Amino acid sequence: MAERYDVVMIGAGIGGASLAANLGTGVSVAILEAEAFPGYHTSGRSAAFYSESYGGPVVQPLTTASLPYFISAEKETGEAWLGTERGALYVGQAHQREALHQMRALYPALEMEVIGPEQVAERAPMLRPEWRAGGLWEPRVRDINTATMHQAFLRTAKRNGGVLKTGWRVTSLRREQDGWTISSGSEEIHARVIVNAAGAWADELAQLAGIAPIGLVPMRRTLVVLRVPQAEYRADAPLVLDVDGSFYFKPDAGTYWVSPHDETPSVPCDVQPEELDVAIALDRLEQATTLTISRPERSWAGLRTFAPDRAPIYGFEPTAPGFFWCAGQGGFGMQTAPAAGVLCASLIHGEPLPGALLEAGVDAEAYSPARFRATAGK
Incomplete structure (x- = not known):
C-alpha cells in the first residue's frame, strides 16, 4: 500500500527544504530527492551572497523580507546563516x-x-x-553560509515530522481524485499536494504530470x-x-x-x-x-x-489541482529562501501572507504560475 502524505516535495534543494521547514507540524510531509544526498546540484554549488539588489526589482522584496529570518535564525539556533557585512x-x-x-x-x-x-x-x-x-x-551585502542554512531547514522539517527519501527518482505522476500518486519504479507515494521543487528538471517534472512546461531555462x-x-x-x-x-x-x-x-x-x-x-x-x-x-x-x-521573465515561480498550477510550483529561483534562491519558504507555506495552507512579507512589498501574484497560463483568468 502506498505511503500517504499531505504534501510531497519533489526536490530537496534549498527551495524544497525551506518550504518543508515552514509547513509546520500540522501537516505530514515527505521530501523526495533523486540524488544520494540533498543539495547535490545547484544548492550545493552556490557561492551565494545576500544582496537586496541582486536579481532585479521583482526579486528584491523577497530578499528584503528574508533578512529578519536570517537574523532570527542565528539568535534561535546559534548558527550564523550570514557572514559579516562585506558590502x-x-x-x-x-x-x-x-x-x-x-x-x-x-x-x-x-x-x-x-x-x-x-x-x-x-x-x-x-x-x-x-x-x-x-x-x-x-x-549591507554579506556572504551566506549556504550549507548551514540548507541543513537547518532540513533539520526543522525532520523535527516537525517530515521524512526525507534520497535516491528516489520520480518515474511517473498520476492525478487521482484525492491527490497524486508518485512512482519510482515499483514504489508509490500518495500526496494531497505535490510541490515541484525539481530545479533544472522542473519543466520535465511538469510534463511527467501532463502539465505544459513554462519555458524554464x-x-x-x-x-x-x-x-x-x-x-x-x-x-x-x-x-x-x-x-x-x-x-x-x-x-x-x-x-x-x-x-x-x-x-x-x-x-x-x-x-x-x-x-x-x-x-x-x-x-x-x-x-x-x-x-x-x-x-x-x-x-x-x-x-x-x-523563468521567461526571470522571476521565480511560486504557487498552484491553475490547470492541475494540487500541483504546486516552487521553481525558477535563478541565482537568487539562497538569499530569498527564508521568505520564499514562508510565502509558499502560506499559499499551500491557504493563509494570508505574514505582515513581515507584506511590509517588504512581497506580492504573491508577481510569482504565480498563472502569469504563464493564457486560460487562467477565463
Missing part, C-alpha cells in the same frame, strides 16, 4: 557611469550610494585605474578559485561586480572566487565547468585588476534556472 561594489569604466546611476534609480528605498574614483580605489585597490571611473556601493554559471600572493590578498575586500554583468569576484579564505557571470543555456544535467569559461573568467579578472593570475586551484559550475 558590494558595482564598478564601471568611464562609459559605464550612467549605468551606475540607472541601477541606483531602480532601488530608491535601498541603502546604496554612487561613489567616485577615490572611494572606489579605497574599497578595491586591486582595480586598474580605468575600472575606477565610478562605483555603486551597497553596504537552466543556465550554466562558472566559479573559479584563484590563490594570489599574500601581499595581494585583502580579506576585507567587498564583493566586486561589473555593473554590466561581465564578472564578479570576492575574497574567501586566502583566495578569490571569480566568475565570468556566464549564463549559458544547458540541458538539465550534472553540469561541469568548461575550460573556455574558466579562461574567460581569468582574462576578465586580469583586464580589470592588478592581481597576479596563476593556475586556478579549482573550478566548478552550477545550473541557475530562470
Whole structure:
C-alpha cells in the first residue's frame, strides 16, 4: 500500500527544504530527492551572497523580507546563516557611469550610494585605474553560509515530522481524485499536494504530470578559485561586480572566487565547468585588476534556472489541482529562501501572507504560475 502524505516535495534543494521547514507540524510531509544526498546540484554549488539588489526589482522584496529570518535564525539556533557585512561594489569604466546611476534609480528605498574614483580605489585597490571611473556601493551585502542554512531547514522539517527519501527518482505522476500518486519504479507515494521543487528538471517534472512546461531555462554559471600572493590578498575586500554583468569576484579564505557571470543555456544535467569559461573568467579578472593570475586551484559550475521573465515561480498550477510550483529561483534562491519558504507555506495552507512579507512589498501574484497560463483568468 502506498505511503500517504499531505504534501510531497519533489526536490530537496534549498527551495524544497525551506518550504518543508515552514509547513509546520500540522501537516505530514515527505521530501523526495533523486540524488544520494540533498543539495547535490545547484544548492550545493552556490557561492551565494545576500544582496537586496541582486536579481532585479521583482526579486528584491523577497530578499528584503528574508533578512529578519536570517537574523532570527542565528539568535534561535546559534548558527550564523550570514557572514559579516562585506558590502558590494558595482564598478564601471568611464562609459559605464550612467549605468551606475540607472541601477541606483531602480532601488530608491535601498541603502546604496554612487561613489567616485577615490572611494572606489579605497574599497578595491586591486582595480586598474580605468575600472575606477565610478562605483555603486551597497553596504549591507554579506556572504551566506549556504550549507548551514540548507541543513537547518532540513533539520526543522525532520523535527516537525517530515521524512526525507534520497535516491528516489520520480518515474511517473498520476492525478487521482484525492491527490497524486508518485512512482519510482515499483514504489508509490500518495500526496494531497505535490510541490515541484525539481530545479533544472522542473519543466520535465511538469510534463511527467501532463502539465505544459513554462519555458524554464537552466543556465550554466562558472566559479573559479584563484590563490594570489599574500601581499595581494585583502580579506576585507567587498564583493566586486561589473555593473554590466561581465564578472564578479570576492575574497574567501586566502583566495578569490571569480566568475565570468556566464549564463549559458544547458540541458538539465550534472553540469561541469568548461575550460573556455574558466579562461574567460581569468582574462576578465586580469583586464580589470592588478592581481597576479596563476593556475586556478579549482573550478566548478552550477545550473541557475530562470523563468521567461526571470522571476521565480511560486504557487498552484491553475490547470492541475494540487500541483504546486516552487521553481525558477535563478541565482537568487539562497538569499530569498527564508521568505520564499514562508510565502509558499502560506499559499499551500491557504493563509494570508505574514505582515513581515507584506511590509517588504512581497506580492504573491508577481510569482504565480498563472502569469504563464493564457486560460487562467477565463
